[in-house]
Amino acid sequence: MKRQPIAFADWSGREYAAIARCLLSGRVHQGPYPVLLRERLAQMYAPSTVHLTNYGHHAIEIALGIFKRLRPERVEVIVPAYICPSVIQTVEACGLRVRSVDVQDDLNVSPADVQAALGADTLAVIAPHMYGCPARIHDIESLCNAADVFLIDDAAQVVGVRQDGRLLGTFGDAGLISFAQSKTIVTGIRGSGGVLLVNRPTWAEQANRACAALPPASGRLGPLADFLWNHVGHVYTGHSGYYLGRALAVLGRTPVADQRATQISHLEAGIALAQLGRLDSLLQDKVRIAQAYHQALRAYPRLRFPQFAPGRFLARVMLLLPEGSDFEGVRREARSRGLQTRTGYAAHVSPGSEAPKAQAMARRLLGVPCRPGMSQADVTSICEELNASVERVASR
Template identity: 50%
Template sequence: MKRFRLRYADWSWREYAAIAACILRGRIAAGPDAGRLAQELNALYAPSAAHALDFGHSALRIALDAFRELEPGRKEVIVPGYICPSVVDTVRAAGLEPRAAEIGPDLNIDAAAVRSLLGPDTLAVVVPHMFGCPAAVGEFERMCRQAGVFMIDDAAQVVGERVEGRLLGSFGDAGIVSFAQSKAVVTGVRGSGGILLVNNPRLQDALARRCRGLAPARGRLGALADFLWNYQWRGVTGNSGYYLLRLGRLLGRARPVSGPMALISNLDAAIARVQLARLGHLCAEKKRVADAYRQALAALPSVSLPQHAPGRYLSRLMVALPPETDVAQFRKDLALAGVETRLGYANAVTPGRPDTPNVAAARRLIGLPYTGTLQNDAINKICSILTKCLLKQDLPASRNSTSHETHHTAHQR
């Protein structure tokens, strides 16, 4: 049985060649690629200043520390109610309090909800482009300036896309980009890279000073092996990484914990430079695949892609199922039929509080296999399996979708 697996990075031989060159030359932590990457990022994001770090959340922490130094009396940071847990953890680690705002149907933070939460204790607003779907970032920039609060343009999952003629990440006072798995640029996992963008020139000296005091990240070969074995090569290695991890724990050799904040390593910078050089192709292929999924799912009116728009880049393809769907059983059925899926974020910004309706709906979305290498016949097969698994649950909406296979085979190539 053919399996359709999740993919966490679209790498070519060029990325592996860059890895080999760094290893053979002994340039893992330090080397010329880190400086060259900084130059390329500064050229891409000008007039914003770019600082290449080990994590996207390192960039967030540095920005929040600088904001708090300027406004020590303010303690609240507004974030979406549906958000990557590392954002919430970083806000708390900075000694600040995250405050959840409602999200819209596209999973992005809602402007009206943020406006209602702004107050004298608000230090900053974090505006992510969830899974690459662009938020109304210009509106947030104007709102935050008028309110006198800082804004962070969280473009962790998207590189090179523009809104209002400006690159995502370049709005507000500071921006964030991540190079971890399932992003636009992928160099690995666990500290493989991120960018702090300084968009407000008045903050440049304070933020640059914090970055200059950091050393290059270390331990990157082990992290690379983790990424390759447990993510990139999982079609071959299967679940062996899980059992190796369990064995390591029994032997007292648990997976290493990331160290203090650092600059990006030369190894990760070398991979990032290759990914950036291929960015136009990578994004174009993701757009093609998303549009093909939309065509293939057109005969399933009960299923939707809440973030899709023609020609829009997305880092993940999240699918909304009929509300009656038993999501856990549906995913098991898909897995038995050879289709891997994943859920989105399960963390609560404020533990103990019930989810809002939009956040609750977002937690039921599933991510389908989504890589630029997928061709239409594979996409059509995945959607055919999805249809059959919905029919297996005997949902009222799915019983009207029996024409799906006839529809989507017209788009094969």
């Protein structure tokens, strides 16, 4: 089959032009784009207020800091058992306890399960829209209000999608967006941008102060080069980035991204503005690709697409392999035929909780290519190859 690589971003000439403008003007870290980006997002998300940082999980950290000051006696945060590990690490780094809640087929928590997990210690609920698939955030907001518990509407992976007429990210007390790889808006990798949305006007000033106190961005050219080489140009550069990284490490020159919270760079804010200018087409292309998978999978009923719904945007296409499949064996087999796949997150189950669905699904969820401009023929051949790989591995 034709090579079918994974894509981590949908960048056009506009994003490369933004990069060129920053490089040619010699302004990579500081410049006017962060202010313009903030204004653009503030118009879009009003009345929520917009606060920029370098990672989505730092937005969670700032929000949890505000909640803790208001309710210091409450120490538990409800988090889905299927989640990006940085969310768990952030809750724990804030000195709070994670309480895992199982997810449904759409990889989101249900209002009933959140309700059942609420207790006297619950400070907050973090409710993500996994891979962009909307959670039942309106119902979760209602039950958090009734229980007097804070809610973070985690829209890390989705920009510009509404539920009940409101943008995801604007429900509850605070929301967030991430600009790292494979999200809706992508500006690079590791620390390339994050947004805190504050949905309570009285907290805007605290969030302003927290973000204004962050150090300026620094060292962002290394992560940009890493992203371009290993995640955008990987079709041509292959595994060379891995060997280059090892060689640089020997020379003590690994481009390590700043793990600390900083301001967003001029460069990455410029890329975000270019992506926002194309938001409708970014969303529409992903809706079209999800539909193409749904169509192609009719011929392969053993492969499931649990997050699909007609017209739904999904940042990634995650398929569920048949029960009992040799997951790594299937990945290897598909790779040997030119089909690149990716894993999802490992389930995280806190002590004393149970999450059988998240654990079972995490072992079988496989990400398949959803590159810009893919045709129905591409998608059909991917599904055909994946199904054949599952069958070949099972028959060994």
